[in-house]
Amino acid sequence: MNGFLAGMFAAALPLVAAGFWAGRRTARPQGLGDLGTPVEHATFQTLHTASLAAPPLRAGLTPDTARRAVRGLRTLLGTDALCLTDGSSVLTWDGAGEHHSAEILQRLGRIRETGRGEAFRIRCDDDGCALHWAVVAPLTVDDRVHGALVACAPRESAVLVRAAGEVARWVSVQLELADLDRSRTRLIEAEIKALRAxxxxxxxxxxxxxxxxxxxxxxxxxxxxxxxxxxxxxxxxxxxxxxxxxxxxxxxxxxxxxxxxxxxxxxxxxxxxxxxxxxxxxxxxxxxxxxxxxxxxxxxxxxxxxxxxxxxxxxxxxxxxxxxxxxxxxxxxxxxxxxxxxxxxxxxxxxxxxxxxxxxxxxxxxxxxxxxxxxxxxxxxxxxxxKYQPGVHSAPGRTGPIPRTR
Missing domain, CATH: 3.30.565.10 (Histidine kinase-like ATPase, C-terminal domain)
Structure with missing residues (x-):
């Protein structure tokens, strides 16, 4: 996780400092006023945005969780369009250019085989479409490709390639944690069954x-x-x-x-x-x-x-x-x-x-x-x-009287 944050800051903060995305300005977090440097503001905004995208992903990669996470992920990258896929379909698309879904899906087979991302020029017959370039970064769990993060932009950018790769690695970490949560739940259920036996x-x-x-x-x-x-x-x-x-x-x-x-x-x-x-x-x-x-x-x-x-x-x-x-x-x-x-x-x-x-x-x-x-x-x-432990909540049931002394 620390490696991801370091990499994401390395990719994202120069974008903010240099004004890479013309016409795009990251809103200053409320409550900070004029305190801190631009880099400190950008760091806070990056962490805040990532924290909003994390909870849905901790439930696994589904159309619903992808839909709830994609807006925050797109904000992190500052790109014109972003989509998340599983192994065979587009789960959600945020931004313009959704008509490119078919071309994106054609790339998934090679991504699953190689486990490596790629960047390519988008073919489009629509003269009004501003998207001409895409970066596909694999989402992996236990060294297996479970899907992909695809960022689309008007023009080629080496910085976007790096940033998309870092965000995809962060998403992969969240999916691995979700898998661990499911494994932990299965383990607890198995232990309770053993106890009942x-x-x-x-x-x-x-x-x-x-x-x-x-x-x-x-x-x-x-x-x-x-x-x-x-x-x-x-x-x-x-x-x-x-x-x-x-x-x-x-x-x-x-x-x-x-x-x-x-x-x-x-x-x-x-x-x-x-x-x-x-x-x-x-x-x-x-x-x-x-x-x-x-x-x-x-x-x-x-x-x-x-x-x-x-x-x-x-x-x-x-x-x-x-x-x-x-x-x-x-x-x-x-x-x-x-x-x-x-x-x-x-x-x-x-x-x-x-x-x-x-x-x-x-x-x-x-x-x-x-x-x-x-x-x-x-x-x-x-x-x-x-008395208070994160994640420990009792199921609804009786409150019951104090047990009697026998």
Whole structure:
């Protein structure tokens, strides 16, 4: 990206300083007054124009995104006409000379084959057409030509060739970022599917068995648990949104614990301390529930006496601090390291590595799971959730009451 900006300034700023485009004057950005040099004004205007063209391109190369980006790209180049193409068709044309589309398309095959741009004289039978020259620059993603940027002008210009190439490289960077965004989305979806697949079949079977055991002895209790089970599975397998709210995630945890508590009775006790002000905080979907499931599994595993799990969510300034702690069998720190590194199967630590990876992807490495454990000492998991993170927005859903203490 830095290389592009340097190249674009090298191409664009001399045009402004020397008045290359006769009769064209770049508007001075509002609010700057007479401060700064012409080059500084041109730099600001270039960055501002590029920033307006970038968002549509981050959604990929389509007729709609090309249409919304082309005006800004044409402003960057200051050319009479500009078009964007995919591999076989003109997606949008801005300016005069759209009747040259067919000739432009004839050049695309060679551009796709060579991966190199070219400049050529336009053939035109219209005496009133002022466009006589065009520059075609390829748009590439992963070294494959996905389309082209075509700038048309009245006369030949070596500066336009260079400037068009730099702008095309910048557009290619935006398209590569769009491709990375799509890959990231597919990865998150795959990880959520993997996490759903880890929801223990034994949990489903045991929950239904417990519900069945209450059908004759306590029908009202059976009905309540059946509704809890249906709501929990509906939330776990929902198809919309990568993010949810802390309120929704805790509500699902409350339903999960109701089913576990019905099975284990007095063997399991749970306390929750939830600060109401952190309930709207957005977080990755199915981020906390696997940690609670892990606490239940390791809290009850190999124990004949009572197991206790505590869940707290506190306001910590710019973050929400969530702590899940159990008094179970614990784990060797080295084994935990191997689980988080993906070297041990998921059954060893339900969803731990999955959740840790997703937190780091969304918030950065500084927000991975913090886990304190030792053999026989239980486990304490701390999650730090920034209250405000660009791109993190929960899907519409219930705000839910504060989960009840069990």
């Amino acid at each position: 880890q929801i223990s079949p034994h949990f489903v079977f045991n929950s239904l068995a417990v519900i069945a055991s209450f059908v004759r002895t306590d029908p009202d209790r059976a009905r309540e648990l059946l509704l809890e089970f249906a709501d929990f599975t509906r939330y776990s397998f929902r198809s919309h949104g990568d993010f949810t709210t802390l309120a929704d995630e805790l509500h699902a945890i409350d339903q999960y614990l109701a089913l576990v508590r019905a099975r284990f009775g007095e063997r399991l006790s749970v306390t929750l301390q939830i600060a109401p002000e952190v309930l709207p905080v957005a977080l990755p979907f199915l981020c906390l529930q696997p940690l609670v499931e892990n606490a239940v599994k390791h809290g009850l595993e190999g124990k004949t006496d009572k197991s206790h799990i505590s869940i707290t969510a506190q306001d910590a300034g710019s973050e929400a601090l969530v702590v899940i702690e159990d008094n179970g069998v614990g784990m060797e720190p080295e084994r935990l390291r191997r689980i988080l590194a993906g070297e041990v199967g998921p059954s060893a630590g339900i969803g731990l590595s999955n959740v840790d990876d997703r937190l780091r992807q969304v918030y950065g490495d500084g927000h991975g799971l913090v886990i304190e454990t030792a053999v026989g000492a239980g486990m304490k998991i701390t999650v730090r959730l920034p």
